Amino acid sequence: MDRWFSSERPMGIAASVLVGLVTVTSWSTAWSDFNLYRTRRTYGDNADRWSEANLISGSLGIVAALALFAAAAVFIIWLWRVRWNAEMFCRGEHRYTRGWVLGCWLVPVVNLWYPKQVVDDIVAASDPRTDPLTTELKDVPGARLVWAWWLTWVTGLVTGNIVQRGVLSGASQLGDLRTNVILSSVSALFITGAAVFAVILIQRIDELQSMRPWVPWWAVGTPQNRFQPPAR
Template sequence: MATRPQQPPLDRWFSSERTLGVAASVLVVAVTLTTWATAWSDWYSYQTVVRYGDDHDQLAEAAIVSGLLGIVAGVVLFASAAVFIVWLWRVRWNAEMFCRGEHRFTRGWVLGSWICPVVNLWYPKQVVDDIVAASDPRTPPRTESLRDVPGTRLVWVWWITWVVGLVTGNIVQRGVLGGATEAHDLRTNVILSTISAIFTTAAAVLAVQLIARIDELQTNRPWVPWWAAGERESGFQPPAR
């Protein structure tokens, strides 16, 4: 799946993705807020069952609140994911121009790594690792392979917290305990929901830091394509942006 980028057409140049990164960061924070709102609705449903038992009106009200918050959370998550992946796609393009090194996956995997089952537990991290490595000014422009560049602690911690939040929130809570009505099942549900919210919040904070870090790396690295890096002192002039 490794790919060595070919020389891009010169009508496409480096571009600052700071504005798109800020938009992605804002939406990531919004996801955190909706995650906590969903956790609250799970606690509310649990407390309703404990206090009111078979009161159908109270249970129906709790179900409506939970359903509405679930819809809002889903919309915000979709918007956040769309903007984040577009941002990731565009910083990947910059990274390919900064450095010749082979990325572990073709550019299509910038999207595919998130939606393919099972491999979405580690492929996105490797995509981001290669973007960070290629964007780092310390990485030589003609580096042959990016997989040999050591990963960063920020990416590792961000990805671990994201996966824990994903597993507890989506696979365990929604898949196994979705539709639970008994108090003891709902109690397990809300505990997992709270754990998911905690880890999702940590992942969101780290994602915002990661977005800022990649922007910083790409801003500080000279905007000279890898194939022209040796020509900078010989009169090479980049095309107008």
């Protein structure tokens, strides 16, 4: 088979940097919501002040959206590549085909749990403790790190995007603006937690794939086909 392993550490580092940028922009968005609330409370219906605060909020929202898009694109590319390695480390069947590495993030509803299961299978297949001839990766116990990353991410997503941006978008009343501040702050807090766990997870998968001998599962037991990744 014309396939081989590759180190995805550089792509993982790029994803980690962009994930960190998303954290910064999420807090800047929370600040812009607070600025809207403070402007309304301090200046009331002053049109100039309100327009200025809205302009800041809109501009930071665009920056946050661009940062999230860039981070998501690089993270999914990294995930696709480490999935490629994982398929060669272990013969175990992944719960979803490789197309779902991208699709699981785009399809509504299932994007609340499919991505976690995709990552669960990659971690299981990459772990040196997993027998390369294991047939079902779903039977391998999941890692608590993956749970921590996914729960914090989903919570941040729900509070930040579905509740705040969906229900309270365009809010101008003081009470609604106060609720916006609370929700955006909670969202930023959980997104920060998810970002920390994501960076640790990226490093962990890189370590697992580096520790495991780079030999495809179908060549297990054939010494001449074994290859160890270069030392760092």
